[in-house]
Amino acid sequence: MKKKVLIGLLGPSLDMGTKSTRWEKWRPSVALCMHEDLAFDRYELLSQKRFSILCDTVVTDIETVSPETQINHHHIEWRDPWNFVEVYSALYEFSRNYDFKEDEEYYINITTGTHVAQICLFLLTESYHFPAQLIQSSPSHKKHKNVAGTYSIIDLDLSQYDKLANRFKAEAIESYELLKSGIKTQDLKFNQLIERIEKVCLRSSAPLLLTGPTGAGKSHLASRIFELRQQKRQLKGNFVEVNCATLRGDAAMSTLFGHKKGSFTGASSDRPGLLKEADGGLLFLDEIGELGLDEQAMLLRALEDKSFLPLGADSLASSDFQLICGTNRELYEAVEEGRFREDLLARINIWNFKLPGLKDRQSDIEPNIDHELQKFAEDSGTLMRFTKEARKNYLDFATSADGEWKGNFRDLNASIHRMATLADSSRIGKELAEDEISQLKHQWNNRNINKEDRILKELFSPDFIEEIDPFDLPQLANVVKTCRESKNLSEAGRKLFCVSRKNKKVPNDADRLRKYLARFELTWQDIYPN
Template structure:
């Protein structure tokens, strides 16, 4: 059995007006709905202000004379300001929420020809959001006025998936967006392609924080910038793309860089500083290696993300900044949360959308298309054609996909390798000899990056049992690793250089041996004793300072 037609619409206080006999020669949009011989309107829900009750009653009588089968419900809806969007929408929303829609037996048409422009917009939004489960109804006057000329009407279904032309355009736009996020690289890895497809949908639909994890060189920073450029092309952001590696932020400089400061906030603060969060207003902020932030900065960032407000250093007045946060990390933040290194509430806030980008080893199918992309880019920069000879390409691809290829820096390593090959290619030809030399270079680079592994060390050989029991797991594991490095090193200085291989480069005065000696003394240990056969365990009750 076909469903009944039910129309919901506002009374047109001007278009639907008319009292004398001449009103029948005038086109009245609400009346015209029931004048079509081939369409029966079973019920009309007519919304009207109390001031127009006489007009509404007269229109209902005219409808009854033309189409007695149509049931008319007059619904009084008083709106103080019919041009106030919030007031009109609230009134229509309240009515729709209380109405008993029966979509199984009735189909609903929302008439948008009558009422103020604000009322028409609100009616559109109610249908688009499915609070009114139907389609839009647009009526138009006839070319000739008269009683027997009801004009025309058009039904507009807002389910855009039903429009083939629009669907084709949407599919094309999505394909272009996916291609943009992948920098035009025809990637083949199914998992990665599915990942990018979801990221594309999230990027254009959501303003919530996004967490990108994965190894160094997997493309987190590049993808974040492409997401920003995609949103900007669709006018979803107006501000800049702001990027910072949190591993480079230390001490007062960390909070100052992120949140800004007032003049005199600390020694060296000679002028006001806006800070990166404020700079990113209406744009996107990419915090790479977010796990490196200190606890104070984590707390301040949580407030900024949740409330869009924060307090610059040295200021007693909060400032606001509305930005989208993209966070990057090569660590497992879940483990950091469990160990108390990262705030659980901040992790929950930035983990609404979380994606792990696979490294090069997990995407062997994508090595070849990435090489082709990098060669094309190098050729454009050099202004000449650059290509592999067939045998050279075969050799390089075999190596790139073999287990001997470490690709520690992932796509960063691959990009550097192709750049070297393109630069050294005589006549734009990458020959077999050049590939073999590059493979040797990569082996040498990766060999240099190998770090000595600390053998396991039994602390019971050096510390009393009760002292070991009082150690945190963190202290115990750290001390075991330090002792292992000491035992594998020839001198105290060599062990210090190995253990402080990164922080030593940031010091004006380097004394690795002294730093290591002081650390060992906290546990009552000395370098000389660690390089000799261990003594019997200390007696219970001995004490050592565990402070770091």
Template sequence: MGLTVVSILGTNLDRRGKQVKRWEKWRPNVALCQQEDLIVDCLVLLHEKGYKKLAEQVKGDIAIISPETEVVFHEVNFTDPWDFEQVYSELFDFSQQFQFKTDQHEYLIHITTGTHVAQICLYLLTETNYLPGKLFQTSPGNKENPTVGKYQIIDLDLSKYDQIASRFHQERKEGVDYLKSGIQTSNHEFNKMIEQLEKVSVLSEEPVLITGATGAGKTQLVKKIYDLKKQRGLLSGNFVVINCATLHGDKAMSTLFGHKKGAFTGAITARNGLLLEANSGLLFLDEIAELGLDEQAMLLRAIEEKSYLPLGSDNEIKSDFQLIAGTNKNLNQMVIEGVFREDLLARINLWSYRLPSLKERIEDLEPNLDYELNKFAKKAGHLVSFNKGARDKYIEFAVSPQALWNANFRDLNSSVTRMATLSEGGRISQSLVEEEIIRLKDYWSDGVSANSDPKLNAIELLGEMAANEIDLFDQYLLLGIRQVCQNSKSMADAGRKLFNQSRLNKRSTNDSHRLKQVLQKYNLSFDDVSQ
């Protein structure tokens, strides 16, 4: 495979002395053809119109020291060699006009000559593969070999550089750990999601949709995303958060988009609105499903065009913000029902992540328990920990089916706060844990629980995503089956109760098999529903 070098004529570096004296100086485009271990088959020399004579001289000198090298001229027009837009356009045009034959030639892009602007443009065009090659850099030699110098080939596939790849890996690991608040989680799906979310947070400015049950940690995660982007210099503006469930009528429009003085009754002064406050920053619209259709339409325009009209105003406002939306509702179903705009969902759904509930990643309860203890200790100013027996007892209950964790991590935070506040000398005793277990059981039994609510029951058995995909009929069916199974001695006993009439019309009955078939439809076993 032949080797072709693309290079810009150095109007100063390639013009070094007159006549024979020029051979005493290092000239980049001549020197690159003098390397013993680098055979250049073709040098594509980019030059401006007024420097054709110098280009011819370089070509003639290369013919002397490397007769096997073909020199091909390509004229460029750098009207202002320090104008980035003009230089980039000219070099981009070259990349489109030149017939690159990557199956026959290897290409090196020489970035030693030309202005710094031209060198940057060559780098950018190579990085984006408009110039399909590797970067090539030459430099003067030492006293013993001043004219030939040395060279370096730079492959922009950074994964091939062990030290750089290691640095990238470490930075990504730190980013992932940061998004998880340093909690060493074990749930595979959650960890996989956070790893991708870290990459998206750094590389994308597009909207992100985060779904999940109330208390799953959406707001805390979004705040971490903002902090991570701010640390990496990707944002300079504010972190602005609003729960859309608190917005109604004119207040919703005014809060989000601002208003002009006198736009509605009570609008005594003008207001900027949260979208403008989030300019160059991040806007988190939690419970976005609660927005009205009018607000949804204005938000869509603001996302796509980065501009909108404040309430009562004829003058557009511009705001370049990144949007993260949160919801615990099924937006696809809301689109079907006509209460959420399909075009807005399509726009905010490019990156969509569902935060699992605490019950769905119960293996992560213990590290989250330690996190909550440390958080309380920082706030209180003193260390808090469990007695050995107390910790075991609390975790045993916390991971059992009795622990509903209806409010997810909010329940866990409240539980730890109560025990830590009542602890003597910063030690949570077994008696405190026993009191807290009773308190939690009472709290969950007073409210709606999976024992009485068909949706919560389906979520507990199937997970939130699968529960959202079954009909209300199936949800009630599962609730009834579970209630019967929990009060039955065996699967056969439960089957006799559930099929108490139809079994009378059968010559032979296998109630266990009939119940097993029903449960298999939902990928459940008797053990799943009898606990």
């Protein structure tokens, strides 16, 4: 039969008592040796030197109640019993130096010591630095005095706690579903993205940067992240959202950082600003790439120092907020062009998540249609559904190459809202769905035509454009657009000839592009408008 060995810390408060009356109270280090069904062969008692008198008394009392127990006393020191690093290091060193034997059964007493010490003992036992079971004792709650109290042995084999594990799993799923607004999305990459965001937003308070096309759901996701963090008691303040594209001049500074009365014309009273309003909460700066350089500098200081200077103020204001930024622009290009601060980008780009457009998530279009119908029902009180044929026709279009979804979820929301509003009954029929499909095609086609028209009208006269074949117009507009998004002729050529250049031993992208432009009497310098 294996010998039983108890390892425990002396409890300077709970084990206290030197007079004869000490036998009338429950003292955990002594009490564990008073149970007839739990006889220890050895007790490894850990204590600091400054408690030597108390330790001697406890050792004597253990020998009295359990003379068969051998007691070994170990000095273990730390300056601050609430310093996690100090306490863990001391207990870790003891575990490394102690000679554990295969023929002995070990128990770690986590009843005594500070909460820090108890946590450290738990961690060292869970990691098997102490190859032991945890034991905890407590005083008896019976009316008659029982100084031995009660004890319980804690099994750290978590595989036995299926209900506990399932509960944590259910909480994780709940958080994950919250970020998806309860939509049963099917796109694997998107679901993996949301899982990662869920982990990060609960484990880190560092800024998040949400990128992706307009209408991809950045603002909506930011508000869901706020709700999740609020549920987990990570935030106590408000959710504050602002579109930086709407901020210009003094109004931008005032809106974000506040102002004092009289700091500029029209400042008739003090204004705290949105950063102050977000104190203890979450600030979402959408279209962060549109923020002015002066505001960027102030924002960087507010992030690093939790303080900023309102317009016209003599003293700093403070705000401890969490930050999410959104953009549909390439911020690294903006840095190279001098429109965005590199140090601010480094600060807000700790976590970067790119949200795909709706066209890139075709398997998620159907569940989002159902979600939009449900939203309409909640807002209007009218539950709408498609007829079977109408749903098939609309879904076939929505997931086809014709379904461009240039405005992403904004387009889908508007489309469903139009059909649900115009439906005469609780069903959206085939004719109404076909009318909506036609409207979407016309809407997207007009956007394409208008964009091409604007690009070409900047370069050519109306008479010259009339001499170009309609077949060539969209291609020419795309070439000009690509050139304007590139640093030089070679880069533009690589983008435009990215497929055919693979078959050439010596790619001549710049020369090919130069010859193409010459067909329309264009040079690289002509492409950029004054």
